[in-house]
Amino acid sequence: MWELIRANKRNSIILMVLMAGVLLLLGYIIGSIFDPAGGFFGLAIAPQHQLQSPQMIKTNHAGLWGIAFAATLWFILMLISFSSGDQILLATSRAKPVTHDNYPQLFNIVEEMKIAAALPAMPKVYVIPDPAPNAFATGRNPKSASVAVTAGLLGRLNRDELQGVIAHEISHILHRDILYVTLAGIMLGSIVLLSQVFLRSMFYSSMMGSRRRYSGGRGGSQAQFAMLVIAIIAAIIAPIMAYLLYFALSRRREYLADAGAARLTRYPEGLAGALEKIANDKSPQLATVTKVTAPMYIINPFKKKKQMKLSDLTSTHPPISERIKILRNMTHGASIKDYSDSFTSVTNTKTPVPPAALTKEAVALREASAEARKKERVEKQMRQVGDIMRRINEFVFLTCLCGIKLKVPPNYKGNKVRCPRCKRIHDLPKK
Amino acid sequence: MVPLIIVVVVLVVLIIFVVGIYNALVRLRNQVDNAWSQIDVQLKRRHDLIPNLVETAKGYMKHERGTFEAITEARSKAMGARNVSEASKAEGALGEALSKFMLVVENYPDLKANQNFLSVQEELTSTENKISFARQSYNDQVLFFNNKIQMFPSNIVANSFNFDKRDFFELEAPAEREVPKVSFT
Numbered sequence: 001m002w003e004l005i006r007a008n009k010r011n012s013i014i015l016m017v018l019m020a021g022v023l024l025l026l027g028y029i030i031g032s033i034f035d036p037a038g039g040f041f042g043l044a045i046a047p048q049h050q051l052q053s054p055q056m057i058k059t060n061h062a063g064l065w066g067i068a069f070a071a072t073l074w075f076i077l078m079l080i081s082f083s084s085g086d087q088i089l090l091a092t093s094r095a096k097p098v099t100h101d102n103y104p105q106l107f108n109i110v111e112e113m114k115i116a117a118a119l120p121a122m123p124k125v126y127v128i129p130d131p132a133p134n135a136f137a138t139g140r141n142p143k144s145a146s147v148a149v150t151a152g153l154l155g156r157l158n159r160d161e162l163q164g165v166i167a168h169e170i171s172h173i174l175h176r177d178i179l180y181v182t183l184a185g186i187m188l189g190s191i192v193l194l195s196q197v198f199l200r201s202m203f204y205s206s207m208m209g210s211r212r213r214y215s216g217g218r219g220g221s222q223a224q225f226a227m228l229v230i231a232i233i234a235a236i237i238a239p240i241m242a243y244l245l246y247f248a249l250s251r252r253r254e255y256l257a258d259a260g261a262a263r264l265t266r267y268p269e270g271l272a273g274a275l276e277k278i279a280n281d282k283s284p285q286l287a288t289v290t291k292v293t294a295p296m297y298i299i300n301p302f303k304k305k306k307q308m309k310l311s312d313l314t315s316t317h318p319p320i321s322e323r324i325k326i327l328r329n330m331t332h333g334a335s336i337k338d339y340s341d342s343f344t345s346v347t348n349t350k351t352p353v354p355p356a357a358l359t360k361e362a363v364a365l366r367e368a369s370a371e372a373r374k375k376e377r378v379e380k381q382m383r384q385v386g387d388i389m390r391r392i393n394e395f396v397f398l399t400c401l402c403g404i405k406l407k408v409p410p411n412y413k414g415n416k417v418r419c420p421r422c423k424r425i426h427d428l429p430k431k
Numbered sequence: 432m433v434p435l436i437i438v439v440v441v442l443v444v445l446i447i448f449v450v451g452i453y454n455a456l457v458r459l460r461n462q463v464d465n466a467w468s469q470i471d472v473q474l475k476r477r478h479d480l481i482p483n484l485v486e487t488a489k490g491y492m493k494h495e496r497g498t499f500e501a502i503t504e505a506r507s508k509a510m511g512a513r514n515v516s517e518a519s520k521a522e523g524a525l526g527e528a529l530s531k532f533m534l535v536v537e538n539y540p541d542l543k544a545n546q547n548f549l550s551v552q553e554e555l556t557s558t559e560n561k562i563s564f565a566r567q568s569y570n571d572q573v574l575f576f577n578n579k580i581q582m583f584p585s586n587i588v589a590n591s592f593n594f595d596k597r598d599f600f601e602l603e604a605p606a607e608r609e610v611p612k613v614s615f616t
Contacts (some may be wrong), residue, residue: 104553104554105557108553108554108557108560108561109557111557111561112557112560112564113559113564114567115469115473115561115564115565116564116565116568117568118462118465118466118469118568118571118572159556163560190458264564265565286452299540
């Protein structure tokens with residue numbers, strides 16, 4: 001677990017440096033545009049005879065100004081979100097602070113997870129009066145963190161499932177994800193803002209006419225034009241790159257928080273059940289959410305009509321069915337390594353867990369709490385009775401690879417059937 | 432002159448290294464102690480909750496005197512425990528008695544509808560969970576600390592400054608391995 005936190009920090013720093021590079025480069029290129037001497041590529045593109053002039057040999061001041069501007073922008077956004085970032089998020093989601101007196105179970109569960117994760121202080125607990133089931137955590141460090149859940153979530157989940165959700169959020173706090181998501185979000189915000197400002201100013205200045213046409217001769221204006229094209233391309237591509245990096249980070253962190261939740265509760269089924277309930281929920285999407293705050297939530301608060309493969313690159317969360325499958329596939333133990341093994345066997349891709357965190361440790365799974373066990377027993381009996389009835393009525397039974405049992409009625413037309421959970425297509429046996 | 436400088440540099444680096452390891456060990460030891468105090472707090476809380484629970488349930492469960500006595504006795508034993516091994520035995524027995532009680536409660540629908548009892552039950556469930564999570568986190572910390580003490584190079588520092596290995600805390604449930612007695616009377 002400690003190795004995971006450390007590896008997380010290292011990866012985040014790499015990402016931050018990459019993003020900072022993109023931001024500063026963008027600032028440099030955009031700044032260079034405003035340099036009458038031809039700027040960034042001036043030395044390379046300008047004709048030979050101009051190279052001799054003292055004007056060209058001097059450093060690219062406008063490019064440096066661009067960098068300074070980008071850095072200032074980043075610094076201001078940083079200052080705002082660091083002084084009151086979590087407060088802004090909590091306020092915009094209309095979260096109300098609660099205590100042990102009005103929400104004893106929620107408060108107890110948060111405290112249980114705080115103990116399990118050995119956090120230095122009790123996180124503040126908030127409830128959002130919204131029927132859509134969702135939850136998020138915020139706060140820069142484990143000492144001053146907050147956990148918020150919606151009223152819809154409290155109404156739908158049992159104790160074990162709520163515990164799974166809270167454990168997921170506490171894992172985000174423990175892994176310092178909020179800090180890095182915030183930092184990366186600010187970086188992303190600065191890049192988007194900078195390129196927007198630039199593209200708009202380009203648009204308007206071209207509308208106003210050729211105000212900035214320089215008397216530097218033919219060579220100079222050619223370089224100018226090339227520079228302009230490069231800057232515009234950069235301003236379009238940089239935000240896209242930054243978005244993709246941001247989303248990649250946020251998806252990876254979701255998997256790691258799931259792994260952490262399984263390890264803290266020793267009961268992956270709790271979180272799996274909760275995710276299933278949240279995914280199948282029919283209530284309207286959360287009222288107070290934006291694209292930037294979306295990665296903070298336990299599942300993507302935006303409802304999609306169809307889950308397409310293409311959207312995988314730009315989504316902030318991994319597909320929920322996959323997260324459930326991975327959690328349900330953890331049958332040997334609840335350690336981070338067990339999660340990683342389950343991940344590779346379910347998705348056939350590289351594990352999101354940093355190699356340093358894959359230490360062997362024996363973490364036994366826990367049984368369901370008495371309340372959930374009893375309910376499960378009753379449901380199982382009901383299902384068995386139902387199955388007997390269906391067998392009498394000549395239903396066809398198929399077992400899907402994802403573990404679900406398909407029951408096909410005898411009057412079903414066609415010879416293929418699709419699994420409702422994993423969407424695999426099965427052939428029906430001939431009668 | 433040059434060899435002297437090399438010796439001094441090596442010495443300084445070595446001292447910084449040792450200080451670093453020593454501080455890390457102290458921090459880990461404090462974490463272990465803190466995790467232990469977390470367990471302690473929750474065990475005390477469980478002891479405090481029991482009289483409340485018994486008081487609420489007594490009116491409804493007139494024929495379960497044996498169950499109440501078992502809980503009260505286990506509680507007083509657990510409160511009198513003087514060291515870790517005694518405590519783990521007594522607390523294990525208390526946990527066992529409580530879970531038996533919770534099973535018996537299933538037969539009393541009136542009691543299960545009582546708001547007061549429900550809130551005590553939630554507190555007790557949560558406290559049980561907190562004990563097991565605190566134990567889990569304590570054992571994690573102990574494992575990490577013990578590994579650090581035994582592994583090179585920190586074992587040299589640990590040995591010379593008397594950092595001792597810590598014991599894991601396991602709640603022993605004495606009845607777990609016994610065959611349940613069934614009687615038809």
